Structure formats: C-alpha cells, structure tokens
Amino acid sequence: MKIPTKKLKDGFEMPIYGLGTWQMGGRNERDLNNDDEADILAIRNAIDAGIAHIDTAELYANGYTEILVGKALVGYDRSKIFLVSKVQQKNLSYENILNSCKQSLERLGTNYLDLYLLHRYNKDIPLQDSIRALDKLVEDGLVKHIGVCNFNKEHLAEAQSYTKNKIVCDQVHLNLMFREPEKTGLLEYCQNNDIFLNAWRPVGKGNLLENIPSVLQEMCDKYNKTPSQIAINWLIAQPNVITLSKTRNSAHLEENLGALEFEMDTGDIERLRTEYPNQKYISDAVPLE
Numbered sequence: 349m350k351i352p353t354k355k356l357k358d359g360f361e362m363p364i365y366g367l368g369t370w371q372m373g374g375r376n377e378r379d380l381n382n383d384d385e386a387d388i389l390a391i392r393n394a395i396d397a398g399i400a401h402i403d404t405a406e407l408y409a410n411g412y413t414e415i416l417v418g419k420a421l422v423g424y425d426r427s428k429i430f431l432v433s434k435v436q437q438k439n440l441s442y443e444n445i446l447n448s449c450k451q452s453l454e455r456l457g458t459n460y461l462d463l464y465l466l467h468r469y470n471k472d473i474p475l476q477d478s479i480r481a482l483d484k485l486v487e488d489g490l491v492k493h494i495g496v497c498n499f500n501k502e503h504l505a506e507a508q509s510y511t512k513n514k515i516v517c518d519q520v521h522l523n524l525m526f527r528e529p530e531k532t533g534l535l536e537y538c539q540n541n542d543i544f545l546n547a548w549r550p551v552g553k554g555n556l557l558e559n560i561p562s563v564l565q566e567m568c569d570k571y572n573k574t575p576s577q578i579a580i581n582w583l584i585a586q587p588n589v590i591t592l593s594k595t596r597n598s599a600h601l602e603e604n605l606g607a608l609e610f611e612m613d614t615g616d617i618e619r620l621r622t623e624y625p626n627q628k629y630i631s632d633a634v635p636l637e
C-alpha cells in the first residue's frame with residue numbers, strides 16, 4: 349500500500365506512519381542472543397508493505413540497530429526511503445554531533461539522512477551549539493532536515509530561534525493513555541507553528557491493548573477495527589500528528605497498516621480524548637524537558 353503523507357505549510361512532507369526500531373538488535377547494548385535476521389527481515393517486510401519512514405538512533409543497541417537497518421536497506425532505492433536517526437543526549441556538543449552523524453551514516457551504509465534528531469534535551473550543553481552542528485550537517489549535505497525529540501515547547505521554540513533551517517518535528521511520547529504533549533500545550537504549539545509532532549509508542553508497547561476500556565471497545569465495534577488500529581488512527585486523525593510503531597511481527601504490521609485509511613467522526617476522536625480512562629500527564633519513559 350502507499351502510506352499517506354502529511355504536508356506542513358512550508359511544503360515539508362512525511363509519511364503519517366513509520367517503522368520504529370527500538371529493541372531491534374538489543375536495548376541499550378547489543379543483545380548477542382537477538383535474532384538479527386528476524387529484525388532485518390521485519391524491516392524489509394515493512395518496506396515491501398509500503399513503509400518508507402524508518403526510524404532509528406545511535407543509542408539503540410549502542411549503534412548496532414543502525415547496522416541492522418543498514419543491512420535491511422541493501423538493494424532498495426535509497427531515494428524512496430525516509431531515513432531518520434538521532435544523536436544521543438550525551439553527544440550534543442558541536443564536535444560530538446558531527447562525529448556521531450558520521451558514524452551513524454557509516455553504520456547505516458548511506459551518505460545522507462532524511463531527518464536527524466536531537467534525542468533529548470541536555471541542560472549541560474548549550475542548545476545553540478547543538479543546533480549549529482545540525483546546520484553544518486545540512487550545509488554539508490549529510491542531513492536533509494533537522495528536528496528534536498522529547499523537547500517541551502519552550503526548548504522547541506529556543507531550538508528554532510537558533511537556526512534558519514526549519515525544526516520540522518518533535519518526536520514525543522503520545523498515545524491514548526500518555527497525554528503529556530496535550531496537557532502541556534506542546535501539541536497545540538506544534539499545530540500553531542507548522543511542526544510535526546511524531547508520536548512514539550502509539551500502542552504503548554502493546555500494553556495499551558491489554559485491558560480495553562469501554563470507550564475504546566465501543567469505537568472498535570463501531571468502525572470494525574482492532575484496538576491498535578483505533579489507537580493509531582486517533583493519533584493521525586489530529587492535525588500535525590504522525591506516528592511510528594515498532595513491530596517485527598508481520599500480523600501486527602498488517603494490523604497497524606489497517607489503521608491508516610479510515611476516518612473516525614470528529615465526535616469520536618473527541619470522546620477518546622476526553623473519556624479514555626486513567627490518562628497520565630507525564631511520560632513514564634522519557635518526559636518532556
């Protein structure tokens with residue numbers, strides 16, 4: 349299938365759904381018992397199913413995930429892939445960012461990234477220096493677009509103030525249960541300032557699907573969709589929101605892709621926003637800062 353895209357007012361366009369790679373190849377370190385071939389195959393299956401947006405990071409499995417992504421991309425037309433990586437929080441100095449990006453490109457087996465993100469805000473390193481490094485990478489053609497992750501709206505605005513390049517997205521924890529970007533006004537800020545909010549953990553690593561609240565079940569019945577499909581669709585139904593999910597399971601991939609091409613009524617989107625129970629206002633994984 350062709351994954352639909354969303355476009356910012358300035359013309360920048362991204363697929364509304366991408367494949368995440370957290371926990372492929374390991375967590376913070378490489379897991380020698382990991383089934384690497386299964387991860388590579390999962391990425392290739394996702395691309396064959398129409399996914400162009402692949403999200404990874406130097407942090408994942410300490411760089412090893414990028415190696416797996418690089419292997420998965422062999423043989424595909426690079427120009428048709430929207431490849432995203434991130435520089436980790438401890439590496440946000442000017443020199444370290446340039447160095448990290450170079451190493452990510454080597455591991456990924458490519459000579460450019462479509463989007464390069466600061467993984468987390470670092471209060472101990474001047475943001476201006478980090479943004480200057482991102483600008484240099486754009487100038488050198490190693491990175492096409494720049495963005496951030498887990499930034500609150502104040503730091504997002506500050507990041508934008510340091511560059512003529514556009515900060516095209518803030519990648520943050522948002523799903524039916526975790527509402528920090530909604531509560532803090534970050535979502536509204538992105539909508540008002542022509543920035544994508546890329547929601548990670550859309551199915552709560554599967555946990556969101558364990559006890560289905562009645563309002564979610566009602567929507568599943570009404571639209572004849574599964575809880576994952578409603579959870580993903582609820583995100584992409586909102587202006588400026590796109591999302592990405594990790595799966596190495598082909599049935600989950602097919603299910604998640606089935607979330608992309610239907611529309612819920614505005615009233616139902618609003619009901620899920622207000623009536624979904626036990627909402628949390630601070631991320632339990634990576635809070636905004």
Ligand SMILES: NC(=O)c1ccc[n+]([C@@H]2O[C@H](COP(=O)([O-])OP(=O)(O)OC[C@H]3O[C@@H](n4cnc5c(N)ncnc54)[C@H](OP(=O)(O)O)[C@@H]3O)[C@@H](O)[C@H]2O)c1
Pocket residue numbers: 367368369370371403404467497498519520547548549550551552553554557576592593594595596597600601603604634
């Ligand atoms: N910038 C950041 O700080 C940050 C933080 C977290 C994540 N991310 C990015 O966002 C991506 C997505 O987030 P995530 O991986 O944490 O969470 P997620 O996509 O919500 O959850 C992934 C987990 O849910 C399972 N899953 C996926 N689809 C499913 C379905 N339809 N039914 C049941 N289980 C399903 C997967 O298992 P199977 O493999 O068995 O399908 C996997 O264990 C990450 O992979 C990463 O690339 C970024």
